Amino acid sequence: ETGVTQTPRHLVMGMTNKKSLKCEQHLGHNAMYWYKQSAKKPLELMFVYSLEERVENNSVPSRFSPECPNSSHLFLHLHTLQPEDSALYLCASSQTSGRLNNEQFFGPGTRLTVL
Amino acid sequence: AQSVAQPEDQVNVAEGNPLTVKCTYSVSGNPYLFWYVQYPNRGLQFLLKYITGDNLVKGSYGFEAEFNKSQTSFHLKKPSALVSDSALYFCAVRDIRKASGTYKYIFGTGTRLKVLA
Numbered sequence: 001e002t003g004v005t006q007t008p009r010h011l012v013m014g015m016t017n018k019k020s021l022k023c024e025q026h027l028g029h030n031a032m033y034w035y036k037q038s039a040k041k042p043l044e045l046m047f048v049y050s051l052e053e054r055v056e057n058n059s060v061p062s063r064f065s066p067e068c069p070n071s072s073h074l075f076l077h078l079h080t081l082q083p084e085d086s087a088l089y090l091c092a093s094s095q096t097s098g099r100l101n102n103e104q105f106f107g108p109g110t111r112l113t114v115l
Numbered sequence: 116a117q118s119v120a121q122p123e124d125q126v127n128v129a130e131g132n133p134l135t136v137k138c139t140y141s142v143s144g145n146p147y148l149f150w151y152v153q154y155p156n157r158g159l160q161f162l163l164k165y166i167t168g169d170n171l172v173k174g175s176y177g178f179e180a181e182f183n184k185s186q187t188s189f190h191l192k193k194p195s196a197l198v199s200d201s202a203l204y205f206c207a208v209r210d211i212r213k214a215s216g217t218y219k220y221i222f223g224t225g226t227r228l229k230v231l232a
Contacts, residue, residue, distance in 0.1 A: 002158065002160065004158070006158075041224065042221075042222050042225075043205070045219060045220075048219065056219065090158055090159070091158075092158075092159075096218065103164055104159075105161065106151075106158035106159040106160070107158050108156070108157050108158045109156075109157070109158050
C-alpha cells in the first residue's frame with residue numbers, strides 16, 4: 001500500500017452520465033495530481049493541486065472537473081464523457097518543500113470505461 | 116523542455132539472467148531522475164531516484180540504476196531477474212519548479228519487462 005487510495009477501482013458509464021472519482025492520501029502530503037494513462041501513451045498529467053489550490057491544468061476538456069476540498073482529498077468530476085476518455089485514471093501525491101525532490105506516491109487507479 | 120525516452124516497448128529476459136531497461140533523458144540543468152514500476156491493476160510504485168552523488172543508485176527489490184551524464188542515460192538494472200519482476204517500468208524526470216513550489220514530472224512511455232521461467 002502506498003498510502004493513496006482511489007475509489008471506485010472500476011467504473012462503467014454512459015456518455016450522458018455524471019460520476020466522480022475520489023482520491024485520498026494518508027501521507028500528510030501537500031500536493032496532489034490527476035493523471036490519465038492510456039495504452040501505449042505516456043502518462044498524461046491532467047491537474048496539479050498544491051495546498052488545495054489548482055496550479056496546473058494541462059488543456060484538459062471541461063468535461064473533467066477537479067475539486068480539492070482539503071489537502072487529503074481530491075476528486076475528479078466527470079460529465080458527458082466520450083469513449084476516447086476510457087483509460088486508467090491515477091491519483092498521486094507528493095510533498096513539496098523548498099528544494100526537496102520528493103517522489104510521487106500513486107494510488108491504484110480507477111479503470112474507466114465510457115460506453 | 117525536459118523529456119525522457121524509453122526506446123524499448125518490451126524487454127524479455129530469462130529468470131536468473133541480468134536485466135537492463137533503458138532510459139535516456141534531455142534536461143536543462145541538473146537532472147532529477149526516477150524509476151517507477153507498475154504491476155497489473157495497480158498504480159505506479161517508486162523504485163529509486165537519482166538526485167546527486169554516486170552514479171550507481173540502489174533501490175527497492177534489488178534494482179539499481181546507473182546515471183551516465185556523458186550518455187544522458189539512466190538505465191535500470193538488476194543482476195538476477197525474477198519472474199515476479201515482470202511488470203511495466205517507467206522512467207521519469209522532474210520538470211522545472213513552478214512558482215507554486217510544485218514540480219511536474221515527465222514520464223516515459225513505459226517498458227514492459229517479461230521475465231521467462
